[in-house]
Amino acid sequence: MRISRIFLIFGTASLCVASAVPRSSKPHSSFKRSDNATNPMFQLSTDADFNFEILRVLSMAPYEGADIGEVLVAAKEIEPGDFESFYNGFNNLALRAEKIARAIDPRRHPVSARNALFKLSNYYRSADFFLHGNWSDPRINALWEKQLSAFNDAMALMTVPGERITIHAKDGGFDIPAIFFGTGLPGRRPTLIACNGYDGSQEEMYHVIGQAALQRGMNFIAYEGPGQPTVRREQNLGFIPEWEKVVSPVIDYALERPEVDGDAIALMGFSFGGYLVPRAAAFDHRAAAIMAVDGIYDFGQSILKHLPEELQQIFSSGDAEKFNAILSKVIADPTTVTSFRWGVQQGSWALKAKTPFEFMTKAQAYNLTGLTDKITTPVFVGDAQLDGFFLGQGKELADHIGGMTTYHQFEAIDGAGEHCAIGATVYQNQVLLDWFEDIIHQPKNCIRP
Structure with a gap:
């Protein structure tokens, strides 16, 4: 395929295809x-x-x-x-x-x-x-x-100051930076453990849902793993598909705290975390509830399928030199739509991939094929009506998990149709945290199969 044609596809002449290159918080360019x-x-x-x-x-x-x-x-x-x-x-x-x-x-x-x-x-x-x-x-x-x-x-x-902690992941040999926010209330409390996604930090998660959890008398733990901002900067590590290596040590830590009710822990994954946390839940079943906001079943294919067919064929053929030559020129062109330029740049940085071909190759490992039947915990799968980034992925994840799932589509007319219901944070937290409270207030024999 001629490079001039690729520019036409990814440039201002055709916005929809270019904008579909994923990122944790991105809509279509149209x-x-x-x-x-x-x-x-x-x-x-x-x-x-x-x-x-x-x-x-x-x-x-x-x-x-x-x-x-x-x-x-x-x-x-x-x-x-x-x-x-x-x-x-x-x-x-x-x-x-x-x-x-x-x-x-x-x-x-x-x-x-x-x-x-x-x-x-x-x-x-x-x-x-x-x-x-x-x-x-x-x-x-x-x-x-x-x-x-x-x-x-x-x-x-803060009335109860947040506490920065470092948790060592023995299976992987890296450190997990985390922040514990306690309620200051007596006794053991429900606890929400949350991670961000492709481009977001643990600090952001306090404003996304942490403060809302504290308002409801829940402890809140935010953390980051490889590929996320702190670990990428301080340990020079890119994302890993095996997110259970990150989540399990955080749960271990939470269970050691006297403020945490071990029977009332929820795991939340935000944006790309909508793949990461369900992946971890397939291997670690100690949480009472899982939230994937928004849900992702196959991250790699969701990127690949939005490339022009001829470019998909170049990638599938393994012609890294040609693939890199085309995409490098497209990314360098300032007229290429923002979502495509940023999506590849951020993905390369976060996955620690030095070329677009390496980024695309690494991305294919992030899928839940053959793993969803191992999830034994109730799962809330959020979806966004106008999510031009991972459109359809939330429903696909919910369908694969099956009976353990509560599927919820956030609607545009409520101001919640963007990826992760961005712009409707209060409303989304109402839905998510009410669901979690209902889960932990059920009789224990109704929570897990």
Whole structure:
């Protein structure tokens, strides 16, 4: 296939195919989705990916992760498709927010300081989001250190401060960074253990669902494994398919804590975590409930099937040189849609793949074929009506797991149709955490088969 034709396929002349390259939090580049439903939500950018990422930051406002007006000011500075402008918009916001946050005396005004510092941390993480195409970019670590500093300072001001811990994974030889958030309530409490996905951090999960869990009297543990931001930076490790090597040590740790009710543990996987956590649940059956939000059955095929047929054939033939030559040129072209450029860049960084062919090859290992019948725990599978990223994957996962599954499609008319119901965080948490509470309040002989 001629390279000029590939540019036409992946460039502005054909948005839908390019936008289907997966990422943990990405919609189609077109506002018209493949299920023929039009998105009823107001769009914040003509670039669908930028629209999604801006909405992603806004969605954390109910849980101390953002202020709406501040984010909209940053959004106005962002030029569609311009990765540097996205960095500039949120970095400028973070610099302004830092002046405000650091001027607050935390001894006199601890709540105000905590609010400001949590927002600040999130803004620095957002500034980093589109920078991973160049692994040597010093901003990748510099911004990360700033977000860690702000988040740690904010956690120290919580009524029950969050506690950073390191768990060693003996089967794999890596360390698992985690954060334990306790309720401060007496006795053993239900506990939600959650991981993010393809591009998100454990700190983000506090704003996604952690604070909502604490409000309901549940402990919350966020963690990261290989490929995720902390482990990728500090241990130079890419993702591994065998996520049970990550989850089992975290459960071991949770069961040692006196605040944790070992019969009332839920595991949640967010976005790409919708593959990771069900995979772990096939091997470790100690949790009372599993949440895959949104569910993913076959990550590798969901990427591959959206490439043009001729490019699929090149990949399947094993012609790495030709595949890399085509995709490298496409990714380098600034007119190629954001989702495709970013999807391959982030995937290569997170899976620690040096070429597009290596990335695509590694991605094929992330599927649950032959494993779903080993899951013996009740599973909530979330799905999104307009998910142009993993459309159909949630239903496929639910169908393969079968009778242990509660399948829930989040609808666009409720503002919840984007991948992981981004923009409807309060509503999604209501559905998820009510379901978990119902599970743990059932008689034990009704919970597990």
